[in-house]
Amino acid sequence: MEHISIPSALKTGIAPSPQDAPAIRWGILGAGWISSTFANAVTQRTASTIAAVASRDVTKAQGFIDEHLGSAAQESRAYGSYEELVADDSLDAIYVGTPHSHHREHALLAIKAGKHVLVEKAFTRNVAEAREVLDAAREAGVFVMEAMWTRFLPHIAQVRHIIESGVLGDIVTVIADHGQAFEFDAEHRLYNPDLAGGALLDLGVYPVAFAHDVLGLPQEIIARGVLTQTQVDGQISMVFSYGDNSQASLNTTLWAQTPTTATIAGTKGRIEIDGAFYAPTSFRHITYSRSVASYERDDVLGLEFEAAEVARCISDGKTESPRMPWQATLDIMSMMDDIRAQAGVVYPGE
C-alpha cells in the first residue's frame, strides 16, 4: 500500500480563505452557547464584525459582548429585545442562535425588518415552517441560509473535489452517525418538546444533511426510533434508498458517544472522515488495495467559513448560497419530517 498526503484545501484554494471575504456587520439574536462560538469565529477569523448582540436580558447581552468580542467590544451595541436588534439600520445580517422551536419566529422577525439572515440548524421544526420563512425571504428579496457549516469546511471542500473527480467510482454506500451522551433533563432544549428537542433535529441533522450532500434526495426512508420520557427521539436509526444501488445508513442518539464518523464508499475507493465528521477534521482516501492518501486537519475554528459565505453572497447580491441553497434546506426538512413521523415524534401545535 502506498501512503501519500492530500494537500490542504485552503492551501490549494479549493476552499476560499474566510479572511478574504468582504466585511459585513453582524447582529446576533440570542446570547447562548453557539452564538458565542459564532462570535469568536467571526471576530478572530474574518474581516467582519459583531456590531450588536440581543438577548431577552440586556445585561446578558452586554456580558456576552464583554466576554467574547475582545477589543471590538467597544464598537458593539447590546439590546434587551430581539425587536430592537432587527430594527438597527447599521446591521447587514442577523445570526439566529435560538432553539429550533423559535427559528421560524426569529427568522421572520429579521426578514420582515429587511435583514439578511443566517439561521442555525435545524432550520425550523418542520418543512412547512421552512417554506414560510423562505417564501417571506423571496418576497422581501433578502438572503437566507441554514447554518449548515459543514458544507463550507475545507476538509469537506476537498472531499467534494475527490468525489467530483470520479476516482471513487459509483458511490453505493454512505455511513454516518452522530451520538453524544446528554444526561436527562426534561427542561433542557435537547429533551424538551416545547423547544423541539430530540436527537434528530439537533444531532441527526448532520448525518441527514451529509447523505443529502453526497447522494441527494432519497426515494425511500426507513427509520426506527426510541423515545425519551418526554416523548422526543432519544435515538433513531435510518436507511435511505435511492432507487439505484446506493443506500445511506445513519444513526443519531442523545444517549451515547458514538464515533461520529462518516464513510463514502464507491466501486473504486472510499473516503473515511474521522470524528466529528461535521466539524474540522482529518480524512483518508483509500483506493482499493493500492494507496492511502491522508488529509490532515486544518488549523481553523469552523464557523468562520459559513460566515464568510454569507458575506460573499450578500456582496454579490445573491439571496441564497449555491452550496447550501433553499432547496437543500427544504429537502433536509422534509426528510426529517418523514423520519420523525416514523419515529412517532410530534411537537406541540404541529
Ligand SMILES: NC(=O)c1ccc[n+]([C@@H]2O[C@H](COP(=O)([O-])OP(=O)(O)OC[C@H]3O[C@@H](n4cnc5c(N)ncnc54)[C@H](OP(=O)(O)O)[C@@H]3O)[C@@H](O)[C@H]2O)c1
Ligand atoms: N452549529 C453548531 O455546531 C451548533 C452547536 C450547538 C447548537 N446549535 C444550534 O444552535 C441553536 C441554539 O443552541 P445552543 O446550544 O446555543 O442553545 P442555548 O445555549 O440554550 O442558547 C439558545 C439561546 O436562545 C435564546 N432563547 C430565546 N428564546 C428561548 C427560549 N424560549 N428558551 C431558551 N432559549 C431561548 C436564549 O438567548 P437569550 O437568553 O440571550 O435571549 C438562549 O441563550 C439550536 O438550534 C442548535 O441546534 C448549533
